[in-house]
Amino acid sequence: MKDLFEKIYKDKGPLGKWAAQAEGYFVFPKLEGEISNRMKFQGKEVITWSINDYLGLANHPEVRKVDAEAAAQYGSAYPMGARMMSGHTDLHEQLQNELAEFVHKEAAYLLNFGYQGMVSTVDALVGKDDIIVYDVDAHACIIDGVRLHHGKRFTYKHNDIESLEKNLGRATKMAEQTGGGILVISEGVFGMRGEQGRLKEIVALKKKYNFRLFVDDAHGFGTLGKTGAGAGEEQGVQDDIDVYFATFAKSLASTGAFIAADQEIIDYLKYNLRSQMFAKSLQMQLVVGALKRLDMLRTMPELKQNLWKIVDALQSGLKDRGFDIGSTQSCVTPVYLNGSIPEAMALVRDLRENYGIFCSIVVYPVIPKGLILLRMIPTATHTLQDVSETLDAFDAIRERLENGTYKRMSAALMKAMGE
Numbered sequence: 001m002k003d004l005f006e007k008i009y010k011d012k013g014p015l016g017k018w019a020a021q022a023e024g025y026f027v028f029p030k031l032e033g034e035i036s037n038r039m040k041f042q043g044k045e046v047i048t049w050s051i052n053d054y055l056g057l058a059n060h061p062e063v064r065k066v067d068a069e070a071a072a073q074y075g076s077a078y079p080m081g082a083r084m085m086s087g088h089t090d091l092h093e094q095l096q097n098e099l100a101e102f103v104h105k106e107a108a109y110l111l112n113f114g115y116q117g118m119v120s121t122v123d124a125l126v127g128k129d130d131i132i133v134y135d136v137d138a139h140a141c142i143i144d145g146v147r148l149h150h151g152k153r154f155t156y157k158h159n160d161i162e163s164l165e166k167n168l169g170r171a172t173k174m175a176e177q178t179g180g181g182i183l184v185i186s187e188g189v190f191g192m193r194g195e196q197g198r199l200k201e202i203v204a205l206k207k208k209y210n211f212r213l214f215v216d217d218a219h220g221f222g223t224l225g226k227t228g229a230g231a232g233e234e235q236g237v238q239d240d241i242d243v244y245f246a247t248f249a250k251s252l253a254s255t256g257a258f259i260a261a262d263q264e265i266i267d268y269l270k271y272n273l274r275s276q277m278f279a280k281s282l283q284m285q286l287v288v289g290a291l292k293r294l295d296m297l298r299t300m301p302e303l304k305q306n307l308w309k310i311v312d313a314l315q316s317g318l319k320d321r322g323f324d325i326g327s328t329q330s331c332v333t334p335v336y337l338n339g340s341i342p343e344a345m346a347l348v349r350d351l352r353e354n355y356g357i358f359c360s361i362v363v364y365p366v367i368p369k370g371l372i373l374l375r376m377i378p379t380a381t382h383t384l385q386d387v388s389e390t391l392d393a394f395d396a397i398r399e400r401l402e403n404g405t406y407k408r409m410s411a412a413l414m415k416a417m418g419e
């Protein structure tokens with residue numbers, strides 16, 4: 001019989017196999033200093049384009065003050081226990097009511113982490129006779145939720161309404177046999193490439209097919225829509241989203257998340273969400289902090305205006321200089337370049353060391369072979385000066401990529417990797 005660990009000793013996994021070349025620099029980098037447009041990486045100042053602090057709240061003095069006061073008043077333990085047992089408070093309820101109102105839903109329920117909350121919500125919404133139809137590019141937390149499902153599931157091609165309709169047809173036939181219902185899951189904004197889920201067109205299919213729609217709006221909440229209620233509001237279909245999800249980890253610059261829906265659905269979920277029934281309640285300092293942040297979203301429209309000033313400057317600047325930024329319809333700003341993984345590594349090193357620009361890099365297998373994706377997250381803390389320095393740096397690195405500089409620089413690296 002094999003030792004369970006044998007496979008681990010042999011194979012570190014698709015990302016882990018790059019650890020020796022990548023760890024500490026390309027993965028698990030340590031960004032230091034206060035969360036802002038400029039932070040320190042390995043002792044040098046860098047313009048930071050990789051943090052989802054969209055509205056610049058992470059380090060806002062009013063937020064920091066409220067967080068510190070709440071930590072002093074409540075510590076990090078209170079309340080102890082799961083919501084259902086001993087972890088429930090007036091402020092948890094108040095936050096839920098305010099979140100529900102903000103996203104124009106009847107009720108909301110707090111989740112102590114977005115990821116496990118999504119997994120658990122998918123799990124709670126479906127029974128074995130129900131069918132799930134979801135976008136093939138869905139976030140890992142949706143996929144893991146679907147993995148718990150004992151019944152049938154279909155994926156549809158990314159943001160492809162024809163493919164969704166085909167799969168809804170299949171799912172409808174199957175549901176007629178099983179006696180179950182259908183749950184469609186999309187993201188409000190797909191966080192890697194920035195395109196919005198085609199919620200308007202998905203909702204239009206409700207006229208033809210009987211399904212409920214669950215939207216993960218992690219990147220849309222606070223950034224899209226007239227009031228910041230997200231992708232559904234932006235597309236005029238917020239009322240037709242049956243279950244809405246957002247995390248505090250992006251626009252609210254904190255930890256925690258929530259779901260919002262009709263009162264009856266939330267009442268059901270609150271008694272059936274295993275991630276909340278069997279885990280400690282969201283601690284009070286996070287609840288108080290979220291109340292403050294939400295108040296700022298409501299009363300300080302300039303936060304979103306500042307964000308979009310930077311998004312527009314960055315995205316139009318990149319387009320004007322001939323960069324391919326795909327089909328983003330959100331703040332998420334991808335820049336696609338052609339090159340190998342070693343070239344991508346040399347390019348990112350150059351960007352960080354010589355131009356002081358820090359952004360995330362995505363390569364195969366997340367995107368097709370031969371493509372390099374530099375993923376940039378503009379925030380309200382960035383300045384137009386940051387944008388113009390970054391655009392100049394991008395011009396320079398594109399030239400070096402095209403004239404083979406990175407190929408030469410990466411030759412040694414390729415050799416080391418055995419490619």
Ligand SMILES: Cc1ncc(COP(=O)(O)O)c(C=O)c1O
Pocket residue numbers: 113114115116118139141187191216218219247248249255256257
């Ligand atoms: C689309 C999406 N859904 C869910 C999550 C998980 O949220 P959390 O960080 O609160 O666990 C993330 C990442 O933060 C995300 O990008």
